[in-house]
Amino acid sequence: xxxxxxxxxxxxxxxxxxxxxxxxxxxxxxxxxxxxxxxxxxxxxxxxxxxxxxxxxxxxxxxxxxxxxxxxxxxxxxxxxxxxxxxxxxxxxxxxxxxxxxxxxxxxxxxxxxxxxxxxxxxxxxxxxxxxxxxxxxxxxxxxxxxxxxxxxxxxxxxxxxxxxxxxxxxxxxxxxxxxxxxxxxxxxxxxxxxxxxxxxxxxxxxxxxxxxxxxxxxxxxxxxxxxxxxxxxxxxxxxxxxxxxxxxxxxxxxxxxxxxxxxxxxxxxxxxxxxxxxxxxxxxxxxxxxxxxxxxxxxxxxxxxxxxxxxxxxxxxxxxxxxxxxxxxxxxxxxxxxxxxxxxxxxxxxxxxxxxxxxxxxxxxxxxxxxxxxxxxxxxxxxxxxxxxxxxxxxxxxxxxxxxxxxxxxxxxxxxxxxxxxxxxxxxxxxxxxxxxxxxxxxxxxxxxxxxxxxxxxxxxx
Numbered sequence: 001x002x003x004x005x006x007x008x009x010x011x012x013x014x015x016x017x018x019x020x021x022x023x024x025x026x027x028x029x030x031x032x033x034x035x036x037x038x039x040x041x042x043x044x045x046x047x048x049x050x051x052x053x054x055x056x057x058x059x060x061x062x063x064x065x066x067x068x069x070x071x072x073x074x075x076x077x078x079x080x081x082x083x084x085x086x087x088x089x090x091x092x093x094x095x096x097x098x099x100x101x102x103x104x105x106x107x108x109x110x111x112x113x114x115x116x117x118x119x120x121x122x123x124x125x126x127x128x129x130x131x132x133x134x135x136x137x138x139x140x141x142x143x144x145x146x147x148x149x150x151x152x153x154x155x156x157x158x159x160x161x162x163x164x165x166x167x168x169x170x171x172x173x174x175x176x177x178x179x180x181x182x183x184x185x186x187x188x189x190x191x192x193x194x195x196x197x198x199x200x201x202x203x204x205x206x207x208x209x210x211x212x213x214x215x216x217x218x219x220x221x222x223x224x225x226x227x228x229x230x231x232x233x234x235x236x237x238x239x240x241x242x243x244x245x246x247x248x249x250x251x252x253x254x255x256x257x258x259x260x261x262x263x264x265x266x267x268x269x270x271x272x273x274x275x276x277x278x279x280x281x282x283x284x285x286x287x288x289x290x291x292x293x294x295x296x297x298x299x300x301x302x303x304x305x306x307x308x309x310x311x312x313x314x315x316x317x318x319x320x321x322x323x324x325x326x327x328x329x330x331x332x333x334x335x336x337x338x339x340x341x342x343x344x345x346x347x348x349x350x351x352x353x354x355x356x357x358x359x360x361x362x363x364x365x366x367x368x369x370x371x372x373x374x375x376x377x378x379x380x381x382x383x384x385x386x387x388x389x390x391x392x393x394x395x396x397x398x399x400x401x402x403x404x405x406x407x408x409x410x411x412x413x414x415x416x417x418x419x420x421x422x423x424x425x426x427x428x429x430x431x432x433x434x435x436x437x438x439x440x441x442x443x444x445x446x447x448x449x450x451x452x453x454x455x456x457x458x459x460x461x462x463x
Contacts, residue, residue, distance in 0.1 A: 026324075027084040029092055031331050036075045038124035039089050040068045042117060042200060045220035047108055049213050055111060060104040067101040068093070090117050111210040112203055115234040115322045119199035122330065124221065126243050129337045130192045133246070136344035137185045138462060141178055143351040148174035149455050153448035155433045156271065156361035157370055166373050167365045167433040170356050171451040177257055178458055184250040191246055195239035198223035202233035205321035235321040237311070240333050244308035247340045251301040254343050258294040261350065265291045270360045275353035278346065293350055297343045304339060307332035365433045369398050369408055374430040374439070383422050393420045 044065055051061035071093055074080040086092045091114075098105040151170030158168035198218035201208065207230040214226035227233035264271035278293040311332045314325055372394050379390035396419045401408050404415075409431040416423045429435060440446045444454070 155365040172446040199233035202230035258297040307336035
């Protein structure tokens with residue numbers, strides 16, 4: 001393909017081509033070539049519509065369609081020569097189309113502008129990424145459901161402030177992340193529905209005088225409808241911002257889980273064993289097994305947040321309709337999408353491969369006076385104490401156990417009665433961790449029966 005020094009697509013308005021600096025700052029082909037398939041799909045839909053409405057002949061439309069398929073094959077095969085002098089993917093494809101089919105190529109751009117063309121391409125690309133995002137979340141949720149089902153009744157410590165709080169179950173903890181990623185899934189699907197309007201046919205900003213059929217092109221490209229305002233259609237990047245917003249919130253969830261995996265896989269916790277596939281060794285310490293995949297997921301948040309902030313800063317001061325600033329939208333989204341999908345895939349792999357250390361979880365579940373709340377609840381329920389009084393009695397018993405170097409179930413009845421004489425042997429029925437988790441039968445609670453109900457609910461949602 002010929003690489004010219006002046007950009008003929010600009011027409012007669014400019015006598016000379018841009019110099020090297022202008023070319024470097026103006027060109028976007030180095031990154032927007034990723035939208036080649038979407039650009040060609042949009043052009044094929046546009047050409048078919050132009051023929052159906054009688055704006056161009058069927059023979060020209062056929063030539064355009066075949067030429068575009070040839071170009072797509074060249075791009076996918078790696079033989080297409082991209083030119084920075086032609087600025088972007090749209091002009092690269094159009095210039096090559098003229099080389100392939102000649103005069104009919106010049107009729108493709110009838111009734112459209114690069115403004116609606118790029119908005120359409122970018123929407124199509126982002127929609128594809130939302131679909132991939134959706135699939136990645138579903139796969140991760142299924143992996144978490146597998147872990148939850150296997151350990152629905154395995155006891156472990158629940159934490160607040162990273163201090164032992166109350167016993168919970170492994171299944172309950174896994175299902176907490178199912179809920180988190182489930183909200184991400186809801187946001188992704190909501191964003192996809194909202195963005196699925198076609199900008200194609202909005203032209204530069206005011207629509208076109210040609211009798212185009214925007215419903216036809218919208219349907220051909222899988223959009224629900226054409227965008228209703230041409231000014232908004234070419235200047236809207238909400239779909240990209242929503243993608244980055246969804247990605248940012250999901251990245252927070254991924255990072256929180258990654259942090260727990262880093263802690264849980266440490267020698268001090270030994271709650272989980274991560275597979276060799278998602279761990280590395282040390283160059284000097286042979287005993288080390290580092291949770292590098294989890295740590296890298298934790299770090300990806302910065303890049304995704306940064307992309308979100310960067311695009312908001314690009315868009316915040318732009319008047320309607322199109323400004324060249326908007327060329328800076330794609331690199332941010334491309335980078336965030338790449339890192340998000342990598343993080344999702346890595347997390348799914350870690351979750352599927354990891355092994356919960358049941359004995360270690362159970363041992364830790366009973367430490368740190370984790371059943372103190374169960375004791376307080378028993379004092380309220382059986383002895384009728386006001387909760388604040390029960391809290392005080394329980395605190396005194398925790399202090400006694402701590403001083404004796406034992407846990408609450410290890411205190412004798414006499415020791416307990418020295419704090420409150422009405423305590424009976426029945427108190428020991430609630431002090432075991434198994435009894436504690438089995439008693440938490442409120443909706444959404446940690447009782448294994450509740451956990452299994454939530455697992456089934458999510459299976460139905462995904463089905």
